[in-house]
Each structure stands twice: as C-alpha cells, then as structure tokens.
Amino acid sequence: MSFIDVQNIKHSFNSLNVLNDISLRIKEGEFVSVIGPSGCGKTTLLKILGGLLPPSHGNITIKDSSLDIAIKRRDFGFVFQNPVLLPWRTVLQNIELPLEIIGDQTPFAESEKLLELLGLKGFGKYYPKALSGGMKQRVAIARALVFNPDILLMDEPFGALDELTRERLNLELLKIWEQTHKTIIFITHSISEAVFLSNRVIVLSERPAKIDEIKEIDLPFPRTIAVKQSKEYFQYITWLRNKLKKS
Amino acid sequence: MATQQIKKIINWFSPIISFFLIVGVWEFLVRAFSVPQYLLPTPSAIAVDFSNSIGSLLFHAGVTFWEAFLGFLIANVLGILTAVAFVHSKTLEKSLYPFAIALKTTPIVAMAPLLILWFGNGIFSKVAAAALISFFPSIVNTVKGLKNVDIEALDLFKSISANKWHIFSKLRFPTALPYIFSALKISTSLAIVGAIVGEFVGANKGIGFVILISSYHLEIVKMFSAIIAAALIGIIFFWVVSFIEKRIIFWTDTED
Incomplete structure (x- = not known):
C-alpha cells in the first residue's frame, strides 16, 4: 500500500491539455519535489492532488481512501x-x-x-503588514501545520524570496520535516532547491505534462549547508539540468 | 523633526488661510463693484444672518439630517443584504441587476413627485428619496468587495473544507469592508441630496424647504445660510463615517 497513489491523471482546461497521464506513488514521510518547465502544469497537479481541482480523468487515493474523504479528514496542509x-x-x-x-x-x-x-517567537501579536516576505511565508507554513495534517502540499513557497532567506527557510523546512515526519510534495523552479530538500525529484515534461523522470536523491540526512559543497550534489543538479533541457 | 512639525502646521493652516483669502476677495469684490444683495450677498452679511438664525437653521438641518440618515440606513442595509444574495446566487444577480441599474439611471428628481404621492408630505417621502439614491452605490460596491477575494485565499479555505459561512464571515465580508465603507461615504452626501430633493417637491420643514422659500422671497442671504447648513451636515455626516471607518479598518493603507 502506498500512502499517496496517483493513477493515470489527465487534465485539460477546455481543449487545452495540461496533464497527460500522470501516475505516481508516494511513501509516507517522503519529501518529493516536482520540477518542470514553467507553465507545464505543476500547480495544476498540486491542486488536483489536494482536491482543489477535480481531474478530467484518473484516480487518486490517499491512505486507501478517496480524495473526498481525505479532504474531510483534513489530510492536506497547503x-x-x-x-x-x-x-x-x-x-x-x-x-x-x-x-x-x-x-x-x-x-x-x-x-x-x-x-x-518557525522562528516566530515574539511575533504572535504582529499584523502581517509589519512582517517581511520570509516571515510571512513562515506564518503560512505554521498555519499549514497547526491542524496537524499528514501531508504538506507546497507550491513554490520560497519562489518570491531572496537567495539567503530561501536558503535559511530550506534548512528550517528540513528541520520541521525531520521533527514532524510529514509527507511533503514540493513544487519548485529551482533545481538546486529540489535536490537539496528531497528524497525524490519528479521531472515533468513540457505541456501536456507527463512524468519524464523520477530521480532518487541519495544524499545523507540530516542535510546541512555542507551538502551543497559535495560532488554528488553537483552531479544531481547537472544531471537534472540536462534532463530539463532535453524535455 | 522640526521641519516635519513646521510642515504639519502648514498643512493644518493652509486650508484655513485659503478660506479667509477667498472670503476676503469675495467681500472686497462685492463691495467694490456694489453687486446687489439679491444676486450675491457679502460673506459678512451671510455670517450675520447665519448666527442670527442659528436656532431655526439647526432645526431644519436636523430634520434634513434625520431624513437622510434613515434613508442612508435603509439603503445600506438593503444594499448589503442584496449584494450578499447576489454573490451567492448568480441567477438572482442576473435577474435583478438590470433593475438596479435602471433604478440608478432614473434621476431622483423625476421620481420625487411620485414619492410624495405615495408616501405623503411628511418625512417618509424624503427618507424614500434618500434611500433610493443611496441604494445603488451600496449594492455595487459591496458586490465588488465580496468578489474581490484572492483565489489562493479561497483555495486555502477550501483545502480545510471550510463551509460557505466560514468563507463569508472570515474571508469575504472582511475583504469587502473597505468597499462597503467607501459606499457608506458616498451615500452620506447622496442621502442628503435625496432628502433635499424630496423637500423641494413637497415639505413644510427641512433645509430644502428653507432654500425653496427663500428663493420665492428672494431672500438670498437666508438661502446662502441654508446652503451652508446643508454643506455642514454633509461634511459632518461624512466625517463621522470616515472616523468609524478608520477605527474598524486598520489594515489597509489609505491615503489621508
């Protein structure tokens, strides 16, 4: 039994095919990143996985139950x-x-x-407009965790942040993941971010997207900044970059 | 710091200075060219009349304000409720919205005699006129505000399977509040216009009545006093609503 089982998902908006036959199995506690060319349907896939968008075709089961039941159970934190x-x-x-x-x-x-x-101690009484972009995204993560869902669905959460803030939040996300054992599906544009965070990286093709490649990232946990200097880390990045170029 | 304080003082005083300047020039020109009183009285004559008849002006302004306020309340309560219904039912919106627009495009002056016929010479016809004229901005702004919800915010609510009431009370309504308040602010002056138009057509008290009577008698000074009184109730009404708005909506950066 897999934790999340995605079978033959197809989706189109009117006549525009966005997702073309996506099948995927995700284990409990896994950190899976999804990368792909921009506009290829990554966000659509995440919305379908989280039950926000009914797919045109295909089936998803979460812990052996249907998506509807999973939503009612509040399995997802977005x-x-x-x-x-x-x-x-x-x-x-x-x-x-x-x-x-x-x-x-x-x-x-x-x-x-x-x-x-989430490093927000002392900020509980602040209003959002007083916070920086990084702090706001921390609040968003805390809000997704507060009701203790099993699965975190993250749609380019750090895309709008500067490089240093992004790096810090990556480390903190890993720390949270290690402490809470959530299953995380993480969409990103950044190949290095995907390699650094994930157990597996899923490469989507151009629209209509299908799964081009599923790459196991065999870097040791807990991952620290030091990982980013290792040869293997660079090899994964280079390999994925070549994959994305070809697709 | 010091320059900022000076700036603040200048900001505060500049409208007062320009007011006195304009009034001064007005006074001077009227006297210099001996403009007849029945065309344009001097500001000083108006000021004297205003302070002499302050008691009666207060009474008539109070009547007009009360009519406008009741109309304002009715229009906005109905407007907001209708907007909420529209946002939750597309069919309702499609079938009733054209009538709201028709109501808007019909001039209130054209309907005032009918309102007098239906609601009589008393306060109710003026309340109705004030309500009619305020209804449209209320409904349009509230609909706009309720629909101005971020799609990601809606997704967030749906992802934790929030029901319609949660989405309305915790997301749509607070999002719409700044829009509702701008409707309320527009309504303050419109409601007073409505009430005065109603008084023009048939009344025995209120600022509109005073203006009409003084025009019959060519008492232009009195007319000016009444116009000033009408402007003042409009300003105060607007100011009170703005004050409440600032208390309630603290999260948006509105310009001063």
Missing part, C-alpha cells in the same frame, strides 16, 4: 506561492484560522510551540 495571510488578523490569529474552521480546540501552547518552531 502552502501557496503567496503567503495569503489575512491582514486583519494577527500572526497568531492567522495561524489559528484552520482551528477555528475545523472547530478543534487545540490548546494554545500548541500554536506557541509552532511559533517557536
């Missing part, structure tokens, strides 16, 4: 390209938004712990 924080809510209120909707009265200490985990 992190979008933009942090989408509600400006009239403080950091803490934004993080706790899913709890209000779910109606789950998780004790307050839980969110405090989350603030600490």
Whole structure:
C-alpha cells in the first residue's frame, strides 16, 4: 500500500491539455519535489492532488481512501506561492484560522510551540503588514501545520524570496520535516532547491505534462549547508539540468 | 523633526488661510463693484444672518439630517443584504441587476413627485428619496468587495473544507469592508441630496424647504445660510463615517 497513489491523471482546461497521464506513488514521510518547465502544469497537479481541482480523468487515493474523504479528514496542509495571510488578523490569529474552521480546540501552547518552531517567537501579536516576505511565508507554513495534517502540499513557497532567506527557510523546512515526519510534495523552479530538500525529484515534461523522470536523491540526512559543497550534489543538479533541457 | 512639525502646521493652516483669502476677495469684490444683495450677498452679511438664525437653521438641518440618515440606513442595509444574495446566487444577480441599474439611471428628481404621492408630505417621502439614491452605490460596491477575494485565499479555505459561512464571515465580508465603507461615504452626501430633493417637491420643514422659500422671497442671504447648513451636515455626516471607518479598518493603507 502506498500512502499517496496517483493513477493515470489527465487534465485539460477546455481543449487545452495540461496533464497527460500522470501516475505516481508516494511513501509516507517522503519529501518529493516536482520540477518542470514553467507553465507545464505543476500547480495544476498540486491542486488536483489536494482536491482543489477535480481531474478530467484518473484516480487518486490517499491512505486507501478517496480524495473526498481525505479532504474531510483534513489530510492536506497547503502552502501557496503567496503567503495569503489575512491582514486583519494577527500572526497568531492567522495561524489559528484552520482551528477555528475545523472547530478543534487545540490548546494554545500548541500554536506557541509552532511559533517557536518557525522562528516566530515574539511575533504572535504582529499584523502581517509589519512582517517581511520570509516571515510571512513562515506564518503560512505554521498555519499549514497547526491542524496537524499528514501531508504538506507546497507550491513554490520560497519562489518570491531572496537567495539567503530561501536558503535559511530550506534548512528550517528540513528541520520541521525531520521533527514532524510529514509527507511533503514540493513544487519548485529551482533545481538546486529540489535536490537539496528531497528524497525524490519528479521531472515533468513540457505541456501536456507527463512524468519524464523520477530521480532518487541519495544524499545523507540530516542535510546541512555542507551538502551543497559535495560532488554528488553537483552531479544531481547537472544531471537534472540536462534532463530539463532535453524535455 | 522640526521641519516635519513646521510642515504639519502648514498643512493644518493652509486650508484655513485659503478660506479667509477667498472670503476676503469675495467681500472686497462685492463691495467694490456694489453687486446687489439679491444676486450675491457679502460673506459678512451671510455670517450675520447665519448666527442670527442659528436656532431655526439647526432645526431644519436636523430634520434634513434625520431624513437622510434613515434613508442612508435603509439603503445600506438593503444594499448589503442584496449584494450578499447576489454573490451567492448568480441567477438572482442576473435577474435583478438590470433593475438596479435602471433604478440608478432614473434621476431622483423625476421620481420625487411620485414619492410624495405615495408616501405623503411628511418625512417618509424624503427618507424614500434618500434611500433610493443611496441604494445603488451600496449594492455595487459591496458586490465588488465580496468578489474581490484572492483565489489562493479561497483555495486555502477550501483545502480545510471550510463551509460557505466560514468563507463569508472570515474571508469575504472582511475583504469587502473597505468597499462597503467607501459606499457608506458616498451615500452620506447622496442621502442628503435625496432628502433635499424630496423637500423641494413637497415639505413644510427641512433645509430644502428653507432654500425653496427663500428663493420665492428672494431672500438670498437666508438661502446662502441654508446652503451652508446643508454643506455642514454633509461634511459632518461624512466625517463621522470616515472616523468609524478608520477605527474598524486598520489594515489597509489609505491615503489621508
């Protein structure tokens, strides 16, 4: 049994074919990145995986149940390209938004712990407009984690951040992943980010996208900045870059 | 710091200075060219009349304000509710929106006599006129605001299987609030226009009534006093709504 089982997903908007027969199995606790040429349908794939968009064709099972049940079970925590924080809510209120909707009265200490985990300690009472881009995205991640979903779906979450902030958040995401054992599906434009973070990297082809390659990244965990100096790391990047060029 | 304070003082005083300048030039020109009182009175004559008849002006302005305020309330409550219905039902929006537009394009002056016929000479016809004229901006702005929701924010709510009420109360309505307040601000002056138009057609009190009577009697000074009173209630009404807006909507950067 696989944790996430994607079978023959096809999707088209009107007559435009976006996804062409995508099948994929993801194990529990895996960190999988998806890369591909821009506009190839990565975001569409993620939305379909998270049940936000019904696919034109194909089937997805999560822990042996249908997508509908998985959504009701709140299996998915989404992190979008933009942090989408509600400006009239403080950091803490934004993080706790899913709890209000779910109606789950998780004790307050839980969110405090989350603030600490994401380096937001002391910022709970701030409003989003006082935060930097990196801080806002941290809040978005905390909000995705607060109701303890099994799966994190992340759509280029660090795409708009500067290089240094991105590097720091990559390290922190790995730390969070190691602590919480979430299954993470991570969409990115950056080959190096995908290699650095993932167990496996999925390369999509041009639209209509199909899976071009699934590459195991056999670098040791826990990964630190030092990994970025290793020969293997560069070899993976070069290999993936060549793959993307050809497709 | 010091220069900033000076700037602040200048900002504060410049409209006052220009006010006195304009009034001064007006006074001078009217006296210099001996413009007859019944065409354009001097500001000083208006000021004297205004302070002498302040009691009666307050009464009539109060009447007009009350009519405008009731119309404003009715229009905005109905407008917001209709907008909420529109956003949740495309069919309803499509079938009723043309009527809202028709209502908007019909001049209130054209409908005022009918309103007097239906609602009588008293306050209700003016309330109706004020409500009619304020209804459209309220509904249009609220619909715009409720629809101005970020798609990713909607996805976020859907991903945790939020229901319609959650999406409305925690996302749509707060997103629409700045739009609703701009409708409320537009409505303040419109409602006063509506009330005064209603008074023109048939009334025995209110600022519109005073303006009409003083025009019959060619009491232009009195007319100016009434116009100033009408402007003042408009300004105060607008200012109160803006004040409440600033208290409630703290998250947007509005320009001063």
